[in-house]
Amino acid sequence: MSSxxxxxxxxGLPLAAVPLILHLIQRRDPPTVEFPAVRYLVxxxxxxxxxxxxxxxxxxxxxxxxxxxxxxxxxxPSAPLxxxxxxxxxxxxxxxxxxxxxxxxxxxxxxxxxxxxAAHRVLERTTPSDALWLLTSDGVARRGxxxxxxxxxxxxxxxxxRMDLGEAVTTAGDVLRSDSRPGSIVVLTDLQATALSxxxxxxxxxxxxxxxxxxxxxxxxxxxxxxxxxTPEGGAVTVAxxxxxxxxxxxxxxxDGPARQALVAAGGAGRFELGGAVPGWWVVRASxxxxxxxxxxxxxxxxxxxxxxxxxxxxxDRYVSAVCDVxxxxxxxxxxxxxxxxxxxxxxxxxxxxxxxxxxxxxxxxLERRGAAWRFGALVTAPGVxxxxxxxxREQVVRRYTLExxxxxxxxxxxxxxxxxxWVVRTxxxxxxxxxxxxxxxxxxLSARFVSFMDAMINRIARGQLALLSGAPGxxxxxPDLVTDVAQGEHRWVVEGGxxxxxxxxxxxxxxxxxxxxxGLSVNLDPRESALAPASEDQVETLWEGSRVVRLGQAxxxxxxxxxxxxxxxxxxxxxxxxxxxEVALASGLGRAR
Amino acid sequence: MTAPAASSRPRLDLLxxxxxxxxxxxxxxxxxxxxxxxxxxxxxxxxxFSVEFAEHRxxxxxxxxxxxxxxxxxxxxxxxxxxxxxxxxxxxxxxxxVSRSMAWSGDAETVLSKLDYVQRLAAAxxxxxxxxxxxxxxxxxxxxxxxxxPARARPAQWHQLLATLNALTPGKGTAAxxxxxxxxxxxxxxxxxxxxxxxxxxxxxALLALKFLRHRGHQVIVLHVMDPAxxxxxxxxxxxxxxxxxxxxVTLRPKDWVDAYRETVLxxxxxxxxxxxxxxxxxxxxxxxxxxxxxxxxxxGGASGQT
Numbered sequence: 001m002s003s004x005x006x007x008x009x010x011x012g013l014p015l016a017a018v019p020l021i022l023h024l025i026q027r028r029d030p031p032t033v034e035f036p037a038v039r040y041l042v043x044x045x046x047x048x049x050x051x052x053x054x055x056x057x058x059x060x061x062x063x064x065x066x067x068x069x070x071x072x073x074x075x076x077p078s079a080p081l082x083x084x085x086x087x088x089x090x091x092x093x094x095x096x097x098x099x100x101x102x103x104x105x106x107x108x109x110x111x112x113x114x115x116x117x118a119a120h121r122v123l124e125r126t127t128p129s130d131a132l133w134l135l136t137s138d139g140v141a142r143r144g145x146x147x148x149x150x151x152x153x154x155x156x157x158x159x160x161x162r163m164d165l166g167e168a169v170t171t172a173g174d175v176l177r178s179d180s181r182p183g184s185i186v187v188l189t190d191l192q193a194t195a196l197s198x199x200x201x202x203x204x205x206x207x208x209x210x211x212x213x214x215x216x217x218x219x220x221x222x223x224x225x226x227x228x229x230x231t232p233e234g235g236a237v238t239v240a241x242x243x244x245x246x247x248x249x250x251x252x253x254x255x256d257g258p259a260r261q262a263l264v265a266a267g268g269a270g271r272f273e274l275g276g277a278v279p280g281w282w283v284v285r286a287s288x289x290x291x292x293x294x295x296x297x298x299x300x301x302x303x304x305x306x307x308x309x310x311x312x313x314x315x316x317d318r319y320v321s322a323v324c325d326v327x328x329x330x331x332x333x334x335x336x337x338x339x340x341x342x343x344x345x346x347x348x349x350x351x352x353x354x355x356x357x358x359x360x361x362x363x364x365x366x367l368e369r370r371g372a373a374w375r376f377g378a379l380v381t382a383p384g385v386x387x388x389x390x391x392x393x394r395e396q397v398v399r400r401y402t403l404e405x406x407x408x409x410x411x412x413x414x415x416x417x418x419x420x421x422x423w424v425v426r427t428x429x430x431x432x433x434x435x436x437x438x439x440x441x442x443x444x445x446l447s448a449r450f451v452s453f454m455d456a457m458i459n460r461i462a463r464g465q466l467a468l469l470s471g472a473p474g475x476x477x478x479x480p481d482l483v484t485d486v487a488q489g490e491h492r493w494v495v496e497g498g499x500x501x502x503x504x505x506x507x508x509x510x511x512x513x514x515x516x517x518x519x520g521l522s523v524n525l526d527p528r529e530s531a532l533a534p535a536s537e538d539q540v541e542t543l544w545e546g547s548r549v550v551r552l553g554q555a556x557x558x559x560x561x562x563x564x565x566x567x568x569x570x571x572x573x574x575x576x577x578x579x580x581x582x583e584v585a586l587a588s589g590l591g592r593a594r
Numbered sequence: 595m596t597a598p599a600a601s602s603r604p605r606l607d608l609l610x611x612x613x614x615x616x617x618x619x620x621x622x623x624x625x626x627x628x629x630x631x632x633x634x635x636x637x638x639x640x641x642x643f644s645v646e647f648a649e650h651r652x653x654x655x656x657x658x659x660x661x662x663x664x665x666x667x668x669x670x671x672x673x674x675x676x677x678x679x680x681x682x683x684x685x686x687x688x689x690x691x692v693s694r695s696m697a698w699s700g701d702a703e704t705v706l707s708k709l710d711y712v713q714r715l716a717a718a719x720x721x722x723x724x725x726x727x728x729x730x731x732x733x734x735x736x737x738x739x740x741x742x743x744p745a746r747a748r749p750a751q752w753h754q755l756l757a758t759l760n761a762l763t764p765g766k767g768t769a770a771x772x773x774x775x776x777x778x779x780x781x782x783x784x785x786x787x788x789x790x791x792x793x794x795x796x797x798x799x800a801l802l803a804l805k806f807l808r809h810r811g812h813q814v815i816v817l818h819v820m821d822p823a824x825x826x827x828x829x830x831x832x833x834x835x836x837x838x839x840x841x842x843x844v845t846l847r848p849k850d851w852v853d854a855y856r857e858t859v860l861x862x863x864x865x866x867x868x869x870x871x872x873x874x875x876x877x878x879x880x881x882x883x884x885x886x887x888x889x890x891x892x893x894x895g896g897a898s899g900q901t
Contacts, residue, residue: 036695
């Protein structure tokens with residue numbers, strides 16, 4: 001973008017119209033002169049009129065351009081340099097894409113090695129008066145001296161965290177806005193098409209990409225263990241592949257059990273039946289034959305194995321009875337006394353409000369005697385919608401009782417809400433529902449998800465297993481309320497229930513509530529990392545208007561181009577001089593009709 | 595040996611035409627011009643005709659030495675030159691353009707109009723011819739034949755011609771053909787036709803008529819009289835230039851067209867000269883700031899074989 005030292009001088013640009021105006025004024029009523037030899041003039045003008053007319057217009061144009069050039073020169077214009085040899089003190093955010101795809105082997109070395117070399121060369125051109133930041137896939141912009149950042153670049157390794165380049169550019173822009181120096185953003189990347197996203201920016205962006213094409217790649221996109229918990233008889237795992245065309249042999253193993261193998265096509269999925277296991281938590285691992293990108297060749301899923309719940313329910317409760325029949329027929333529950341569904345029993349109980357409001361007081365007293373931290377409160381008849389969460393979607397709630405905590409610490413047991421108010425809570429071995437499972441209270445019994453909701457309530461929630469979550473490294477995973485810790489092997493993170501947890505790497509994580517394991521978190525690579533196809537320059541320039549795409553080798557030269565500005569005053573004055581000379585030549589003998 | 599003193603009277607034939615016109619009226623001017631011209635000429639303007647010795651006169655500066663009578667110098671120790679008198683009965687007709695364009699002058703303060711110039715030049719030519727005892731007549735024309743004076747050799751003829759020339763006023767358009775046809779009626783024998791015009795006329799038609807005269811055996815001299823301002827284009831920065839005869843006009847900036855115009859005019863002159871020469875006619879281009887003596891010298895010199 002050009003800028004001007006004295007922009008107010010540009011108000012003189014209309015002066016360029018002066019030659020035309022003078023020309024039009026002079027054209028009016030020329031004097032008449034008697035001249036007998038007009039016949040010679042007619043003869044001459046017929047031969048030269050076109051050339052003379054062209055010359056007149058050319059003269060007008062040259063005079064207008066001359067004025068324009070002088071006015072622009074007086075305004076003190078300057079323009080950014082395409083390649084800066086030296087630069088004024090600047091602010092630079094160096095974005096190095098060390099996402100999993102940067103670990104792909106190209107020409108015998110990881111792609112990240114090329115990016116590191118380019119980062120070195122960019123940082124070598126910095127000066128002590130520059131402000132520098134390094135932004136990598138962890139999303140944190142680290143400020144430092146050139147030496148600090150060189151050391152940081154040297155220690156960079158491909159991580160499991162996906163890097164959204166649009167977010168990175170946005171973050172870099174936010175950082176640069178805090179500095180008064182002219183800023184620019186340099187992105188060193190393999191430029192995966194899947195990593196691009198729109199990014200509004202007001203700083204020059206230079207995208208330096210690798211020249212070599214990306215190798216073909218197939219990666220594991222998903223490992224799905226289906227409905228949980230598994231019974232001790234075993235279960236099935238679905239493994240999906242993504243990437244370029246072809247097939248790959250996939251192997252799936254659970255714990256120490258035998259591996260199951262099959263050929264799976266890229267873009268397709270394979271189903272693997274796994275044998276029985278003793279109750280507990282199991283890690284199911286899937287792997288495929290290695291290729292140039294190793295990090296997407298393995299994935300995992302957490303599986304909970306437990307015997308199906310033995311449930312007692314009121315056969316007179318129409319909707320509860322119907323769903324229990326379905327679950328029983330599909331082997332997801334048995335009749336028994338382990339769990340009381342609908343009313344408060346001696347053991348695990350899922351309690352709904354009684355039909356008769358007069359019985360509510362008695363129920364609350366029984367709950368209090370059981371040590372429950374929640375009780376039923378007032379009846380709410382204003383229609384509402386349940387808040388979408390891990391347990392429920394957005395269900396219509398016509399009537400409900402408020403659920404009231406008896407102690408402040410009980411608030412951690414909320415499993416579902418309506419308009420922010422507790423609707424399903426767990427306290428000890430009791431789960432309270434604010435509404436009866438009847439269409440006159442909630443639309444849930446009539447929805448398709450009622451069966452899975454009841455399955456989760458009976459087999460997981462009531463038994464203390466709150467959630468089986470999945471995510472990718474670095475993603476924000478929302479934890480259930482009761483979770484107090486996250487554990488992976490010996491490593492343990494103290495967390496706040498209801499808050500987000502960012503798993504640092506791929507692997508199996510267990511969600512703990514005190515000393516109880518209440519859930520699991522399977523963290524696998526983002527499947528978008530397996531698509532190595534790069535974006536085109538047009539795509540980049542469309543998404544990031546005004547950006548410039550160069551090869552990695554050109555990055556150092558282009559890095560500070562935004563800060564290097566050249567004055568256009570000299571060239572404009574030379575142009576004005578040239579125009580003046582041409583004007584004089586045309587207006588005098590050179591342009592005369594001969 | 596001492597040369598005789600030169601006359602102290604101004605040589606009207608060598609003065610600027612405008613200045614000369616201020617000094618004397620048409621008659622006196624013409625006589626002065628011819629006197630001066632003959633004084634400097636010393637030989638027959640028509641050397642091609644038979645000539646015989648007439649008299650001696652005193653040498654004057656400018657006389658050619660080959661006419662000095664060396665024998666007389668030996669006897670009397672004084673310089674005399676020999677003068678010759680032609681033996682002729684030539685009939686000449688002056689055909690003069692008096693159209694509106696002839697009344698134009700580029701600068702009336704310093705230059706005579708073409709018509710004024712032509713009046714004086716024609717009178718001088720007539721006097722010169724009459725003094726050689728040739729018969730001289732006059733036809734003035736614009737779109738039509740305006741005045742006709744048949745050719746006569748008597749001395750009173752010159753005064754009649756002067757009166758006719760004096761009475762000429764600018765006419766309208768220009769058409770030379772009727773005047774040149776009239777010449778055929780008036781010159782039965784072979785004679786001399788001097789066609790004086792600014793030649794702003796239909797060239798092909800005029801040339802055809804002139805060639806016809808030449809075909810009839812007449813000697814034809816074409817005098818192309820031009821104002822200096824017609825050779826070099828000038829004027830305001832931008833102007834509409836209008837033909838006083840046809841009112842045809844063209845608007846332009848003179849400084850843009852100076853060179854092209856000059857080339858065109860020179861081309862026209864060249865075309866006239868080439869056409870006349872091809873038909874055995876003499877052509878002389880004279881500007882109105884040319885002293886009459888020089889103009890006469892060119893015409894007379896041309897008539898005697900010099901062009």
